Amino acid sequence: MVKGKVKVVVTRKLPDSIETRMMELFDVTLNLDDTPMSKAQLIEAVKHADVLVPTVTDDIDSAVLAQAGENLRLIANYGTGVDHIDLSSARQRAITLTNTPDVLTEDTADMTMALILAVPRRVVEGERVLREGKWKGWSPTWMLGNRIHGKRLGIVGMGRIGRAVARRAKGFGLSVHYHNRRRVHGDIETELEATYWESLDQMLARMDIISVNCPHTPATYHLLSARRLKLLRPSAYLVNTARGEVIDENALIRLLKAGDIAGAGLDVFENEPAINPKFLSLDNVTLLPHMGSATVEGRIDMGEKVLINIKTFIDGHTPPDRVIGDVF
Numbered sequence: 001m002v003k004g005k006v007k008v009v010v011t012r013k014l015p016d017s018i019e020t021r022m023m024e025l026f027d028v029t030l031n032l033d034d035t036p037m038s039k040a041q042l043i044e045a046v047k048h049a050d051v052l053v054p055t056v057t058d059d060i061d062s063a064v065l066a067q068a069g070e071n072l073r074l075i076a077n078y079g080t081g082v083d084h085i086d087l088s089s090a091r092q093r094a095i096t097l098t099n100t101p102d103v104l105t106e107d108t109a110d111m112t113m114a115l116i117l118a119v120p121r122r123v124v125e126g127e128r129v130l131r132e133g134k135w136k137g138w139s140p141t142w143m144l145g146n147r148i149h150g151k152r153l154g155i156v157g158m159g160r161i162g163r164a165v166a167r168r169a170k171g172f173g174l175s176v177h178y179h180n181r182r183r184v185h186g187d188i189e190t191e192l193e194a195t196y197w198e199s200l201d202q203m204l205a206r207m208d209i210i211s212v213n214c215p216h217t218p219a220t221y222h223l224l225s226a227r228r229l230k231l232l233r234p235s236a237y238l239v240n241t242a243r244g245e246v247i248d249e250n251a252l253i254r255l256l257k258a259g260d261i262a263g264a265g266l267d268v269f270e271n272e273p274a275i276n277p278k279f280l281s282l283d284n285v286t287l288l289p290h291m292g293s294a295t296v297e298g299r300i301d302m303g304e305k306v307l308i309n310i311k312t313f314i315d316g317h318t319p320p321d322r323v324i325g326d327v328f
């Protein structure tokens, strides 16, 4: 790889300032009309690129990576989750993988909080009634939701985003509980008085609101299985801004339909952008189109991270956000 002539393929339209910088630095192929790439186009890209910049919408599976040319040394993912990339194929081919952590933590935590507030307080349902011209005026007994203050929030996955949610939740008077592979000592338990649950099952059975904030990995696929979802209280709410695959969606739909939980707020789905049509007929679920990190500032910061990761890598150093792989 010769500095200045590095071939970079970007799979989706990125913020203008990021694309401009990429054009200055690299021999870059952009996707200006933002049409998601087909598998054939992805294969074509990995055959010829030195660096690929994909996003969560690209399925970089073993079949795609099997076609990668010797030249493909770095996948600089635009996003934090890397579950759309076949890690073992990347490892086998000694491809370095980077992501964009930290810069979307606060935005994703805000969106999580938005759902934690919106679902029990029926924000979207209320707006819909008003727009449909069906509002008959204030009533003591109409459109009642449930109080947030004083309730128990159980966070599944106490990583960066989980902590940011916990800090916000404390401000809203929720008591914070969490389940994580490892107990997180320090600030979370001292400042936030968070309670650690070694048993996810036991935590699920006792919470008023559950927030899913863990990554999707082979170990967390359907972590909230049909069996575990049944442990939730009928008055409980479930919020997911992580990945759809962490929850068994069909089981969740059955629960929502039967009124076996009170409601759900979902920003992510198992087969994005396809939405299970059964969700659309349910009033007790708020659905968002994967907007957790969707702020102007966040998307520019993510692009800056991609630039730094690529630059550091081609300069022969370990990129700051290396997920797997060696330096070039």
Ligand SMILES: O=CC(=O)O
Pocket: 056, 078, 079, 080, 081, 082, 104, 292, 293
């Ligand atoms: O969902 C978006 C990301 O993982 O960055």
